[in-house]
Amino acid sequence: MSNTFLELEELALVEKPEKKKPLGPLFWICVGWIVLNIFGAIFANVLPLQNPLFQDYGTINAGPSLHHLFGTDDIGRDIFSRIVFGSRVSITVGFGSMVIGFGIGAPLGMLAAFRRGRFDTIVTTFMYILLAFPAIIATIAVLSFWTPRSVFKIILVIGLASVPLVYRVIRTATLSVATKDYVVAAKVQGATDRRILMKELLPNIAPIGISFLLIGVATVIALEGTLAFLGLSVVVPTPSWGNMINESRTVLQQNPWLAIFPSLALCFFLLSLNFIGDRLRSHFDVTEVKL
Amino acid sequence: MSVTPEKLLVVNDLSTTFATAGGPLPAVANVSFDLTRNETIGIVGESGSGKTVLSRTIMGLQPRTNVAVTGSVLLNGNEMVGTAESVKRGLWGTEVAMVFQDPMTSLNPVMRIGKQIDETLRVRLGMSKQDAKARAIELLELVGIPSPSQRYDAFPGQLSGGMRQRVVIAIALACSPKLLMADEPTTGLDVTIQAQILNLLDELKERLHMSVVLVTHDLGVVATRTSRIVVMYAGRIVEIGSTRDVFANHRMPYTRALLESSPKVSNASHTRLITIPGRPPNLLKLTQGCSFAPRCAYASDKCHQERPELQGADQPGHSFACWNPLPTTRGDSAS
Amino acid sequence: MTDTTQPLLKVRDLKVIFGKGHHAVSAVAGVSFDIFEGETLGLVGESGCGKSTTGKALMRIVEPSSGSIELDGTDLAELKKGGRQLRNIRTRMQMIFQDPISSLNPRRRVKDIVAEPLDCWKTVSGHERDVLVSDLLSKVGIDPAVYGNRYARQFSGGQCQRISIARSLAMRPKLLICDEMVSALDVSVQAQILNLLEDLKAEYGLTLLFIAHDLAVVKNVSDRVAVMYLGKICEIGPADALYEAPAHPYTKFLLGAALEADPDSPIHSQVLEGEPPSPMNPPSGCRFRTRCPKATELCASEEPMSQEVAPGHQVACHFPLSITRK
Numbered sequence: 001m002s003n004t005f006l007e008l009e010e011l012a013l014v015e016k017p018e019k020k021k022p023l024g025p026l027f028w029i030c031v032g033w034i035v036l037n038i039f040g041a042i043f044a045n046v047l048p049l050q051n052p053l054f055q056d057y058g059t060i061n062a063g064p065s066l067h068h069l070f071g072t073d074d075i076g077r078d079i080f081s082r083i084v085f086g087s088r089v090s091i092t093v094g095f096g097s098m099v100i101g102f103g104i105g106a107p108l109g110m111l112a113a114f115r116r117g118r119f120d121t122i123v124t125t126f127m128y129i130l131l132a133f134p135a136i137i138a139t140i141a142v143l144s145f146w147t148p149r150s151v152f153k154i155i156l157v158i159g160l161a162s163v164p165l166v167y168r169v170i171r172t173a174t175l176s177v178a179t180k181d182y183v184v185a186a187k188v189q190g191a192t193d194r195r196i197l198m199k200e201l202l203p204n205i206a207p208i209g210i211s212f213l214l215i216g217v218a219t220v221i222a223l224e225g226t227l228a229f230l231g232l233s234v235v236v237p238t239p240s241w242g243n244m245i246n247e248s249r250t251v252l253q254q255n256p257w258l259a260i261f262p263s264l265a266l267c268f269f270l271l272s273l274n275f276i277g278d279r280l281r282s283h284f285d286v287t288e289v290k291l
Numbered sequence: 292m293s294v295t296p297e298k299l300l301v302v303n304d305l306s307t308t309f310a311t312a313g314g315p316l317p318a319v320a321n322v323s324f325d326l327t328r329n330e331t332i333g334i335v336g337e338s339g340s341g342k343t344v345l346s347r348t349i350m351g352l353q354p355r356t357n358v359a360v361t362g363s364v365l366l367n368g369n370e371m372v373g374t375a376e377s378v379k380r381g382l383w384g385t386e387v388a389m390v391f392q393d394p395m396t397s398l399n400p401v402m403r404i405g406k407q408i409d410e411t412l413r414v415r416l417g418m419s420k421q422d423a424k425a426r427a428i429e430l431l432e433l434v435g436i437p438s439p440s441q442r443y444d445a446f447p448g449q450l451s452g453g454m455r456q457r458v459v460i461a462i463a464l465a466c467s468p469k470l471l472m473a474d475e476p477t478t479g480l481d482v483t484i485q486a487q488i489l490n491l492l493d494e495l496k497e498r499l500h501m502s503v504v505l506v507t508h509d510l511g512v513v514a515t516r517t518s519r520i521v522v523m524y525a526g527r528i529v530e531i532g533s534t535r536d537v538f539a540n541h542r543m544p545y546t547r548a549l550l551e552s553s554p555k556v557s558n559a560s561h562t563r564l565i566t567i568p569g570r571p572p573n574l575l576k577l578t579q580g581c582s583f584a585p586r587c588a589y590a591s592d593k594c595h596q597e598r599p600e601l602q603g604a605d606q607p608g609h610s611f612a613c614w615n616p617l618p619t620t621r622g623d624s625a626s
Numbered sequence: 627m628t629d630t631t632q633p634l635l636k637v638r639d640l641k642v643i644f645g646k647g648h649h650a651v652s653a654v655a656g657v658s659f660d661i662f663e664g665e666t667l668g669l670v671g672e673s674g675c676g677k678s679t680t681g682k683a684l685m686r687i688v689e690p691s692s693g694s695i696e697l698d699g700t701d702l703a704e705l706k707k708g709g710r711q712l713r714n715i716r717t718r719m720q721m722i723f724q725d726p727i728s729s730l731n732p733r734r735r736v737k738d739i740v741a742e743p744l745d746c747w748k749t750v751s752g753h754e755r756d757v758l759v760s761d762l763l764s765k766v767g768i769d770p771a772v773y774g775n776r777y778a779r780q781f782s783g784g785q786c787q788r789i790s791i792a793r794s795l796a797m798r799p800k801l802l803i804c805d806e807m808v809s810a811l812d813v814s815v816q817a818q819i820l821n822l823l824e825d826l827k828a829e830y831g832l833t834l835l836f837i838a839h840d841l842a843v844v845k846n847v848s849d850r851v852a853v854m855y856l857g858k859i860c861e862i863g864p865a866d867a868l869y870e871a872p873a874h875p876y877t878k879f880l881l882g883a884a885l886e887a888d889p890d891s892p893i894h895s896q897v898l899e900g901e902p903p904s905p906m907n908p909p910s911g912c913r914f915r916t917r918c919p920k921a922t923e924l925c926a927s928e929e930p931m932s933q934e935v936a937p938g939h940q941v942a943c944h945f946p947l948s949i950t951r952k
Contacts (some may be wrong), residue, residue, distance in 0.1 A: 036788070048683055060691055169652070179749050180724055180728050180730050180731075181723040181724075181728040181729040182728065182731045185723065185729055185790070185793070186686065186689070186731075187719055187729075187741060188685055188720065188888055189716070189717075189720070189742055189743040189746055189793070189796075189797070190713040190714070190716050190717055190743060190746045190747060190797075191742065191746045192706075192713075192746070195746060199731075199734070199742075200731050200734075203731070203733040203734070204731070204732070297710060319673070337812040337813060337814060337815075338812055390837075451901050452673075453901060454901070459886070463898065466841050481655040481673055482672065482839070482840065482841065482880060482883040482884055482885075483672065483673035483879060483883045483897065483898040484672075485883065486882075486883035486885070486898075487897055487898075487899075489885075490897060508638055508812065508813065509813075509885065510813075510887030511842075511884070511887045512776055512885055513887055514885065514886065514887050514888055514889045514891065515885075515888075515889060515891060533936035535888050535889050538888065538889050539889075548814060550817075550887060551811060552813050552814045552816070552817035553813045553816075553817070553842070553885060553887050554816075554817070554820070554840075554842040554843045554845070554846040555842050555887065555888075556841055556842045556845055556847075556869060556881065556886060557886065558842070558843055558846055559845065559848060559849070559866060560848055560865035560866055561824065561846070561847065561849075562818040563821060563824070564820055564821055564846065565817070566814065566817040566818045567814050570782060570784060570812070570814070570815055571812070585805075589914060611901065
């Protein structure tokens with residue numbers, strides 16, 4: 001028996017709201033946090049921060065204090081300053097590789113779903129073969145051999161590895177839109193394929209794309225952390241959240257702050273990204289019943 | 292039951308209000324009617340009229356939250372409003388059963404149709420496996436499914452829309468209910484299949500001595516199949532009476548508008564339809580007056596200020612809710 | 627309609643076959659008809675009879691497998707798929723779809739939706755475009771000043787269908803194909819849309835192909851009606867004559883099953899038994915013979931050709947019913 005009351009025609013009659021429910025304060029707090037982090041990453045050089053590489057042997061493994069907000073590490077470097085500078089690597093890798101992933105995967109996915117036919121078959125088969133590869137192991141393998149590692153190389157490898165995933169998400173999203181009557185209608189009115197892709201498909205796929213992008217960024221930042229933990233990220237002493245956590249391993253007993261603060265930074269950043277992505281998706285979902 | 296009540300179904304001052312983000316939504320408001328045994332009543336209305344919510348409220352099928360039901364539904368002497376689900380479960384199937392609009396969603400697509408009927412029989416009537424199967428095949432035959440013993444093993448997806456609706460009816464009839472609620476049972480089916488299903492419902496009603504509530508938007512469906520009709524608008528009954536009275540001597544302008552705006556096969560081609568402007572009101576923004584007043588050609592100031600209650604017409608059992616009813620004499624609607 | 631008039635649309639032996647080999651389904655199995663300028667041809671039939679596929683094949687939304695579709699002398703079936711010529715000719719014929727909500731992009735503003743054909747073809751721009759769009763919206767009963775900037779998702783089914791009509795008229799097409807355009811609407815809204823369609827037809831000099839399953843709706847708008855069964859037209863004729871005295875047994879059953887909103891109308895105890903056979907495996911000879919009470923061996927062995935039983939009234943049946951008026 002179908003007893004989903006929400007489907008009732010009667011309720012559908014409620015005039016569709018012109019103004020949507022606001023995104024809520026938590027959403028804006030998360031946005032604020034991300035903006036603050038990005039701001040810090042961009043202006044780390046000009047902000048009144050201590051040199052992240054300066055080793056002050058006078059104060060090693062110090063707890064949080066006024067002078068060292070988050071304390072110092074085992075060779076006396078300021079943890080706060082290292083976290084701010086470390087965000088540069090994490091954020092650049094996160095967004096950079098997603099730019100590559102979406103730059104290649106999204107147009108291919110849209111085209112394949114829109115054109116169908118042989119183009120779709122070939123590209124989709126190819127992407128599925130790539131997906132069958134364990135991407136993390138492949139990434140690790142490539143990064144182990146392709147030395148010296150740099151941010152650019154990491155971005156390139158992770159970005160390319162994410163292409164099949166992005167492709168699959170965008171292709172599925174496009175498929176559900178491309179079969180709608182308004183796409184047929186546009187075709188019948190004489191719209192060119194390019195126009196249909198830009199005017200009819202893109203605006204309807206963009207919300208899904210953006211939320212997947214943010215969640216993708218979060219995943220990649222976590223992945224960078226994993227790579228750094230394995231010693232496969234940027235070369236030390238350049239800080240990144242991941243390699244800071246990695247370095248803390250050996251001194252966990254003496255100085256837990258060294259592990260806690262970068263972990264918190266990573267955690268809050270990812271949490272905010274995921275929350276924003278999820279909230280945006282439901283906010284822009286025109287089909288979702290709002291009761 | 293010691294005394295069998297004369298009326299099978301008595302609905303009294305029934306209201307169903309949903310709590311929504313936009314405020315309370317009165318989907319059904321102050322509805323009263325009754326149904327005798329072996330009678331077919333039609334509930335007619337457009338989308339938003341509350342007909343579907345009404346039928347589900349009578350069944351006692353409400354979501355658990357965000358809904359308030361007041362009034363009373365006496366089903367063969369059993370109160371359905373405010374009754375615990377466990378009690379209602381005992382009544383579903385034996386006292387009342389429902390046929391939904393979309394047979395594809397009311398059947399489990401991955402379960403053989405025979406099993407879906409069996410299950411009810413075994414759980415509700417405690418039949419043995421063999422008896423249940425025999426009875427299920429009997430039921431499939433009853434609803435006119437050809438070669439029922441073979442179809443017993445079919446999946447819903449292997450049947451056509453009309454056949455699926457027959458299966459849904461067979462499931463509804465499994466425990467010999469006294470009342471069958473049919474919510475748009477033929478919407479979405481082809482005309483020839485529609486005629487088959489309606490004939491089947493008629494025939495079954497006589498054979499099994501049931502009462503039927505036929506909920507539909509299609510006046511054609513109720514015209515020849517019901518003894519009485521309830522016309523709903525914006526959650527309220529605006530006219531109720533014998534089918535003949537409602538069709539021929541309707542007093543409520545909305546009933547007339549509904550009748551005149553539906554195209555007829557007997558019309559000459561290019562017959563101009565008489566229409567009413569606008570569309571049904573937003574139930575969240577109902578005014579204090581008659582809900583139909585904004586679309587009504589006869590609306591006076593009073594209609595906008597004060598809501599008309601149902602009042603009796605000339606014929607017994609015929610009532611309408613209107614301050615400026617149409618004259619009783621026929622003929623003016625021929626214009 | 628005299629024989630001297632050239633039809634606006636001339637369809638000959640149109641076939642649409644989906645799939646290949648054993649799974650091939652001929653959704654449209656050889657359909658021929660003419661539509662003359664200024665008339666409305668109704669196309670009725672039950673689900674799966676191929677009426678919607680016929681409409682879509684005319685627009686080349688689905689590809690016809692064979693046959694010709696001549697609009698004003700140009701054969702659409704010959705034009706290159708996706709070519710400029712095909713795009714061009716589509717401005718002269720437009721289509722309105724069944725699902726009003728899904729026909730409009732929920733993320734675009736109403737005035738942009740209506741202007742879409744104009745923007746595609748860049749026939750007008752700037753102020754002129756805005757005036758034209760406002761005019762179209764007013765014509766279909768939607769106040770451009772109030773609603774023009776709203777998104778399509780904020781409208782009800784009836785309003786969406788009005789917007790669809792406005793959009794389809796933007797390029798001033800000659801032929802409008804309406805595919806079940808009112809079947810998703812409430813009765814009172816349906817009547818509004820049908821009246822609107824009749825008004826616009828007169829104003830814009832449109833020719834209509836009106837596809838629907840509802841016999842009453844089709845009769846109310848059509849000059850001539852074609853009845854389809856399992857991919858073929860079984861009867862075509864003037865609306866009033868065909869409804870009053872159907873010559874094909876199927877048409878008779880179909881009309882008998884139609885429900886009239888009139889308690890005095892007789893219940894036809896003689897309803898059509900069974901269901902249409904699968905188009906994957908159509909019966910030999912006459913496609914209706916498996917359900918036809920009058921079927922003989924001839925019906926099984928030989929496919930009936932279309933024959934004229936009255937002027938402009940053709941039927942594909944070996945034993946047409948007498949059409950002498952009651």
